[in-house]
Amino acid sequence: MIEYAQASDEVRAVYDDILATRKTDYINNFWKALAAHPPTLRRTWETLKSIMEPGALDPLTKEMIYLAVSVTNGCGYCTASHTAAARGRGMTDEMHGELMAVVGMANETNRLADGFRVEVDERYR
Amino acid sequence: MIEYAQASDEVRAVYDDILATRKTDYINNFWKALAAHPPTLRRTWETLKSIMEPGALDPLTKEMIYLAVSVTNGCGYCTASHTAAARGRGMTDEMHGELMAVVGMANETNRLADGFRVEVDERYR
Amino acid sequence: MIEYAQASDEVRAVYDDILATRKTDYINNFWKALAAHPPTLRRTWETLKSIMEPGALDPLTKEMIYLAVSVTNGCGYCTASHTAAARGRGMTDEMHGELMAVVGMANETNRLADGFRVEVDERYR
Amino acid sequence: MIEYAQASDEVRAVYDDILATRKTDYINNFWKALAAHPPTLRRTWETLKSIMEPGALDPLTKEMIYLAVSVTNGCGYCTASHTAAARGRGMTDEMHGELMAVVGMANETNRLADGFRVEVDERYR
Amino acid sequence: MIEYAQASDEVRAVYDDILATRKTDYINNFWKALAAHPPTLRRTWETLKSIMEPGALDPLTKEMIYLAVSVTNGCGYCTASHTAAARGRGMTDEMHGELMAVVGMANETNRLADGFRVEVDERYR
Amino acid sequence: MIEYAQASDEVRAVYDDILATRKTDYINNFWKALAAHPPTLRRTWETLKSIMEPGALDPLTKEMIYLAVSVTNGCGYCTASHTAAARGRGMTDEMHGELMAVVGMANETNRLADGFRVEVDERYR
Numbered sequence: 041m042i043e044y045a046q047a048s049d050e051v052r053a054v055y056d057d058i059l060a061t062r063k064t065d066y067i068n069n070f071w072k073a074l075a076a077h078p079p080t081l082r083r084t085w086e087t088l089k090s091i092m093e094p095g096a097l098d099p100l101t102k103e104m105i106y107l108a109v110s111v112t113n114g115c116g117y118c119t120a121s122h123t124a125a126a127r128g129r130g131m132t133d134e135m136h137g138e139l140m141a142v143v144g145m146a147n148e149t150n151r152l153a154d155g156f157r158v159e160v161d162e163r164y165r
Numbered sequence: 166m167i168e169y170a171q172a173s174d175e176v177r178a179v180y181d182d183i184l185a186t187r188k189t190d191y192i193n194n195f196w197k198a199l200a201a202h203p204p205t206l207r208r209t210w211e212t213l214k215s216i217m218e219p220g221a222l223d224p225l226t227k228e229m230i231y232l233a234v235s236v237t238n239g240c241g242y243c244t245a246s247h248t249a250a251a252r253g254r255g256m257t258d259e260m261h262g263e264l265m266a267v268v269g270m271a272n273e274t275n276r277l278a279d280g281f282r283v284e285v286d287e288r289y290r
Numbered sequence: 291m292i293e294y295a296q297a298s299d300e301v302r303a304v305y306d307d308i309l310a311t312r313k314t315d316y317i318n319n320f321w322k323a324l325a326a327h328p329p330t331l332r333r334t335w336e337t338l339k340s341i342m343e344p345g346a347l348d349p350l351t352k353e354m355i356y357l358a359v360s361v362t363n364g365c366g367y368c369t370a371s372h373t374a375a376a377r378g379r380g381m382t383d384e385m386h387g388e389l390m391a392v393v394g395m396a397n398e399t400n401r402l403a404d405g406f407r408v409e410v411d412e413r414y415r
Numbered sequence: 416m417i418e419y420a421q422a423s424d425e426v427r428a429v430y431d432d433i434l435a436t437r438k439t440d441y442i443n444n445f446w447k448a449l450a451a452h453p454p455t456l457r458r459t460w461e462t463l464k465s466i467m468e469p470g471a472l473d474p475l476t477k478e479m480i481y482l483a484v485s486v487t488n489g490c491g492y493c494t495a496s497h498t499a500a501a502r503g504r505g506m507t508d509e510m511h512g513e514l515m516a517v518v519g520m521a522n523e524t525n526r527l528a529d530g531f532r533v534e535v536d537e538r539y540r
Numbered sequence: 541m542i543e544y545a546q547a548s549d550e551v552r553a554v555y556d557d558i559l560a561t562r563k564t565d566y567i568n569n570f571w572k573a574l575a576a577h578p579p580t581l582r583r584t585w586e587t588l589k590s591i592m593e594p595g596a597l598d599p600l601t602k603e604m605i606y607l608a609v610s611v612t613n614g615c616g617y618c619t620a621s622h623t624a625a626a627r628g629r630g631m632t633d634e635m636h637g638e639l640m641a642v643v644g645m646a647n648e649t650n651r652l653a654d655g656f657r658v659e660v661d662e663r664y665r
Numbered sequence: 666m667i668e669y670a671q672a673s674d675e676v677r678a679v680y681d682d683i684l685a686t687r688k689t690d691y692i693n694n695f696w697k698a699l700a701a702h703p704p705t706l707r708r709t710w711e712t713l714k715s716i717m718e719p720g721a722l723d724p725l726t727k728e729m730i731y732l733a734v735s736v737t738n739g740c741g742y743c744t745a746s747h748t749a750a751a752r753g754r755g756m757t758d759e760m761h762g763e764l765m766a767v768v769g770m771a772n773e774t775n776r777l778a779d780g781f782r783v784e785v786d787e788r789y790r
Contacts, residue, residue: 066288070274073281077762083590084274084769087583091266096259101226102267108230109271111405112237114489114739117278118271119407120289134221137452140405141216142227144459146234146243148398149195152209153242155361155390156198157369163191164245202387208465209394212458236780239364239614244782262577265780269584273773280736280765282744316538320524323531327637333712334527334644340708341516346509351476352517355483359521362487364614367528368521370539384471391466392477396484396493399445402459403492406448413441414495486655489739494657512702515655519709523648530611530640532619566788570774573781584777591766596759601726602767608730609771612737617778618771620789634721641716642727646734646743649695652709653742656698663691664745 042075051075054085061089068121100129108143167200176200179210186214193246225254233268292325301325304335311339318371350379358393417450426450429460436464443496475504483518542575551575554585561589568621600629608643667700676700679710686714693746725754733768 044055044067054075055067074081092102103126110118123136131139169180169192179200180192199206217227228251235243248261256264294305294317304325305317324331342352353376360368373386381389419430419442429450430442449456467477478501485493498511506514544555544567554575555567574581592602603626610618623636631639669680669692679700680692699706717727728751735743748761756764 068289069283069286070278070281073283074277076281076758077765079590080277080762080766080769083587083766084277087587088270088274090579090583091263091270095263096257097229097263097267101229102263104222104226105230105233105264105267106271107405108233109237109268110275111401112234113272113275114400114404115275115278116404116407117283117285118275119404120285122271123407124289132221133451137455138216138220138222138227139230140402140452141455141458142222142230143234143405144398144402144455145213145216146231146247147238147401148394149209149213150235150238150240150243150364151361151397152199152205152390152394153195153240154364154366154369155357155393156195156201157366157373158194158198158242160242160245161194164193164249201383202390204465205387205391205394208391208462212462215454215458232780236776239775239779241779241782244779248782258576262580265577265777266580266583268780269580269773269777272776273769275739276736276772277765277769279739279741279744280732280768282741282748318539319533319536320528320531323533324527326531326633327640329715330527330637330641330644333641333715334524337708337712338520338524340704341513341520345513346507347479347513347517351479352513354472354476355480355514355517356521358480358483359487359518360525362484363522363525365525365528367533367535368525370535372521374539382471388466388470388472388477389480392472392480393484395463395466396481396497397488399459399463400485400488400490400493402449402455403445403490406445406451408444408448408492410492410495411444414443414499482655486651489650489654491654491657494654498657508701512705515652515702516705516708518655519648519652519705522651523644525614526611526647527640527644529614529616529619530607530643532616532623568789569783569786570778570781573783574777576781580777584774588770588774591763591770595763596757597729597763597767601729602763604722604726605730605733605764605767606771608733609737609768610775612734613772613775615775615778617783617785618775620785622771624789632721638716638720638722638727639730642722642730643734645713645716646731646747647738649709649713650735650738650740650743652699652705653695653740656695656701658694658698658742660742660745661694664693664749 041069041072043072047075048078050078051081054078054082057089058085070117070121100126100131103129104131104135104139108139108146111140111143112147166194166197168197172200173203175203176206179203179207182214183210195242195246225251225256228254229256229260229264233264233271236265236268237272291319291322293322297325298328300328301331304328304332307339308335320367320371350376350381353379354381354385354389358389358396361390361393362397416444416447418447422450423453425453426456429453429457432464433460445492445496475501475506478504479506479510479514483514483521486515486518487522541569541572543572547575548578550578551581554578554582557589558585570617570621600626600631603629604631604635604639608639608646611640611643612647666694666697668697672700673703675703676706679703679707682714683710695742695746725751725756728754729756729760729764733764733771736765736768737772 042051107122107126110122167176232247232251235247292301357372357376360372417426482497482501485497542551607622607626610622667676732747732751735747
């Protein structure tokens with residue numbers, strides 16, 4: 041993990057943009073780990089920043105979708121950090137509970153559809 | 166697949182509830198396949214109906230989360246049917262594009278976090 | 291896909307063992323595809339034959355476990371072929387329905403456990 | 416995590432049913448975590464109780480299928496708790512070893528089938 | 541799917557870069573589908589182009605790694621297209637067979653490690 | 666976990682072969698855990714040894730493919746041990762960074778292909 045004080049100019053430029061964009065003074069471990077490979081750090085941050093901007097979907101909805109994927113992939117780090125991010129954007133306990141219920145149910149019916157080998161309906165093609 | 170006309174009373178009761186709840190005259194293949202095991206049909210429908218009701222999250226947000234999970238699991242049937250359902254609830258092309266961008270990015274960073282073996286930050290524990 | 295008539299001696303030896311072990315006259319597509327790389331064909335068949343023999347678990351239980359994994363991985367070929375194999379060993383409609391119900395539920399609670407970031411209980415360590 | 420002593424009436428009713436059904440005096444962490452969202456707690460417990468009852472499949476077989484799915488999904492909590500549950504229902508070391516062997520092999524051949532892009536045999540459709 | 545002739549200027553600029561970079565006259569379906577959301581098309585292509593360039597790893601090795609991931613995720617489209625791409629870069633039948641053998645084995649031992657709940661050795665931390 | 670000193674003759678024979686083949690004096694935890702079921706230990710070691718031998722692909726390439734799969738499956742133990750193994754065979758920081766970039770990207774585009782429901786091009790069939 042590369043700390044801010046040890047960072048090369050290339051890495052520090054990304055760290056500074058993270059701090060400014062997020063209006064924070066904290067670089068989380070994910071970025072410090074990616075800094076081991078600066079092109080991956082820069083590319084990942086720039087893509088993430090662009091994708092998570094407000095657009096047709098609002099930032100909280102995007103964070104909850106991010107969390108739904110992270111839970112489905114069983115990524116412990118991502119589940120922890122995106123739960124925090126979604127709460128920071130306004131996700132309440134009730135919203136979290138409903139989100140988890142939908143994620144759990146989707147995982148269940150995904151397997152039922154595959155297990156019963158359901159063919160796609162003509163109207164959904 | 167059990168068609169409406171062939172359905173037992175137990176199965177038909179579920180089909181009727183699907184038709185009434187969704188205000189449609191169409192039973193999609195997923196339910197016709199699950200009807201091979203009536204307790205699973207009934208339980209799955211009742212749980213799904215309850216989870217997808219409006220609550221702290223609106224139905225469109227729930228459908229997009231459902232779709233995010235289905236895509237992440239690579240479930241073809243579920244991706245097709247929940248894309249249709251989300252569009253039916255108002256998902257535009259622009260929203261679909263942003264949803265896919267978030268889903269793709271989350272799948273990428275989930276693997277980067279696991280691959281670089283990133284430890285959870287103290288503040289996210 | 292390598293058909294029996296075109297098979298090299300090395301491949302044919304495996305095919306003959308499949309036919310004799312399974313008391314069938316049919317080589318399914320999986321083996322014909324693997325025959326493109328004979329060492330993988332031989333190793334896979336020999337390991338599979340050994341693992342699926344009766345032991346502390348009976349062959350039907352093993353087939354149902356195989357099917358549970360295949361459904362969870364969303365492998366269409368494997369779901370189709372192991373559903374057939376389990377039925378051939380005695381899986382009834384009722385058993386299939388209960389198997390799918392357990393597989394679906396396990397996929398749901400797996401995600402709930404990850405999503406709520408549940409710590410392992412002291413007694414399960 | 417909601418402890419028994421802090422639980423609301425709604426949550427305590429579920430806890431009491433878990434204790435009575437399982438003839439135990441221990442609520443494991445999974446349920447204490449789900450209690451953060453009582454409707455998800457209640458629904459999950461009721462569905463699980465119903466699915467894991469003896470039926471066409473016996474409870475030990477159901478637990479081993481549950482474990483096979485949990486291992487395949489890489490769910491650490493679920494693997495730990497369902498290994499304990501299966502042992503509690505009579506899974507021996509030998510049965511556990513064979514179960515893991517089948518799970519490992521199924522994961523291997525699932526990928527081989529997908530990687531060699533094997534088409535489903537006519538007879539399995 | 542957006543064909544070249546129907547493409548907006550923004551989409552056509554990406555298509556032209558794909559054709560020039562790959563020295564081909566063929567746009568494959570993946571890009572035509574992504575063109576439904578031009579920012580995702582452009583970002584995905586630019587990132588992919590940059591990542592797949594020769595670097596510390598040669599392009600064939602990168603393609604085989606891409607294929608290994610695609611097979612593990614059970615992505616049918618990706619397995620088909622990256623098998624073709626790897627063959628185009630020199631992957632022989634023998635290399636393909638060994639690649640699949642490693643992918644299959646890794647999937648098997650991943651589950652065994654999770655199933656036996658193996659703790660990370662001190663020296664690998 | 667079965668230590669060398671406690672191992673039965675059957676287990677010790679495998680341990681001795683691991684030590685000799687790898688020219689090391691260290692048995693890692695994976696094998697000590699598998700030793701709980703000696704047939705799985707022996708079969709897994711023998712298959713792994715055979716698959717990871719130099720062939721059409723060199724051992725470092727095989728290790729990186731192994732790592733790509735392990736990261737994609739989110740297997741923490743396997744990611745730690747195969748990162749170490751790949752480094753032992755010559756993987757540099759730069760190669761590791763590029764490997765992770767490809768793995769991340771492949772996971773992203775796998776989901777985009779599934780999410781946009783891209784049909785396989787005629788020429789890739």
